[in-house]
Amino acid sequence: MRVDSAHDTTLKTDLLIVGAGPAGTAAAIEAVRAGLSAVVVDKAHFPRPKCCGDGLTTSALRHLDELGFEPHGLPSWKQIDSFVLTSPNGRSRTYPLPGSAGLYAAVARRSELDTELVSLARASGALVMEGATVVNVEQSQSAVTVMVDDQARAERQTIQARFVVAADGMWSTVRKLTSTDRSNYRGDWHAFRQYFVGVDGPAADGLMVWFEEDLLPGYFWSFPLGDGAVNVGFGIVRGEGGKQIQKMKTLWPELLQRPSIRSALGPNAEPEEAHRAWPIPARLGQLPLAQGRIIFVGDAAAATDPMSGEGIGQALETGRLAVTSIIEAGIDHPTSVRDRYQTQLRRTMVADHRLAGMLSQLLGNPRVAEAVLALTGSSDWTRRNFARWLFEDYPRAAVFNPWRWKQGRPPQVGAYV
Ligand SMILES: Cc1cc2nc3c(=O)[nH]c(=O)nc-3n(C[C@H](O)[C@H](O)[C@H](O)COP(=O)(O)OP(=O)(O)OC[C@H]3O[C@@H](n4cnc5c(N)ncnc54)[C@H](O)[C@@H]3O)c2cc1C
Incomplete structure (x- = not known):
């Protein structure tokens, strides 16, 4: 990234990432490692409170592991080896996660997790600006120009990027500034x-x-x-x-x-x-996924699981996928980047979300919920496999898509082996 001259204070970068939650930091780490310059702006100062259950699924843990995130120093870090589900009629059953090598579930306060992810993004080489709020976005054929309110310097900074990754959460400012849709979406x-x-x-x-x-x-x-x-x-x-x-x-x-x-x-x-x-927000594929030279990821793309409300793994995955799409299609080919990102998501996560949405509707009926929990809790085998499926050890819809069986086959180990 660079500032062009004493008169032009515009900051220029390959990638501007708006939001330093899991989606934005994953995108930043992936981008810098691939040789792109990356600036991350977040309106908050870290550590910042984040309203979340703090639960990490197997999928989230695998992404953190691949990003080189070291979790064991987090004060609230807790490994989970089993969990207890209580059905509507009050019956409790224990579901074990695999005892084999690696981590399958964990809990950590988001204030700690996100702060460490910001540190990792910085250590990887991204410029992270805290207390920096995006207030305007303009696109041309070759770049996106973003105006940021920089609290620390009490001034406005212009940033010009070849691509923007919008990782700014449920109320995405970038979506509001670039969309003509005024339906006032408020989450699912x-x-x-x-x-x-x-x-x-x-x-x-x-x-x-x-x-x-x-x-x-x-x-x-x-x-x-x-x-x-x-x-x-x-x-x-x-x-x-x-x-x-x-x-x-x-x-x-x-x-x-x-x-x-x-x-x-x-x-x-x-x-x-x-x-x-x-x-x-749990309607992946129904809000804009990409527009011009902007890609939406994480909660800004409504990527949260419609059945469980888990969204950290999805945020990490979409953040990384946005960057690999840019790298593989080429930063100067926005149409191919958008196609690649959207096609990849539709073939994988959108299908998982559709299935999870259908199951969620069924679980709305207490008798069905009771029957599902009785069935999944009926033997050691069903409990173990339901636990892995619920904690996203493998893609939700993999069992219904023969071509994904190989891709969706549960790996033999968890994360951090
Ligand atoms: C109560 C609750 C419980 C949940 N429990 C779980 C759980 O246990 N496990 C799980 O996996 N998921 C859970 N989720 C979902 C999970 O919290 C989200 O899916 C996840 O935080 C999405 O990450 P993200 O990076 O997309 O967005 P966020 O984490 O929301 O990050 C967005 C960032 O963008 C910044 N930002 C916003 N606007 C601007 C702007 N204009 N300029 C600059 N920066 C901006 C914000 O400050 C923020 O830091 C829960 C959600 C809720 C509400």
């Missing part, structure tokens, strides 16, 4: 989370999920963070007009008092801070 799910400390019930060490009848196809979770801290929360489908969401605030204290949740947390559990709420 809505979720609450709150940290608790002093937890001394089974939730202190175990990852637990409750399929409460009134939340279906959503669920309540408690994810352990070590030292008696947990991340608890729940997510529900948004529904028409967002009426469900209005009920969430009153539902929250009531859910925390439900006997099985209360006893899992133990009598001494208390909130660390106020709860936070945030929407979950």
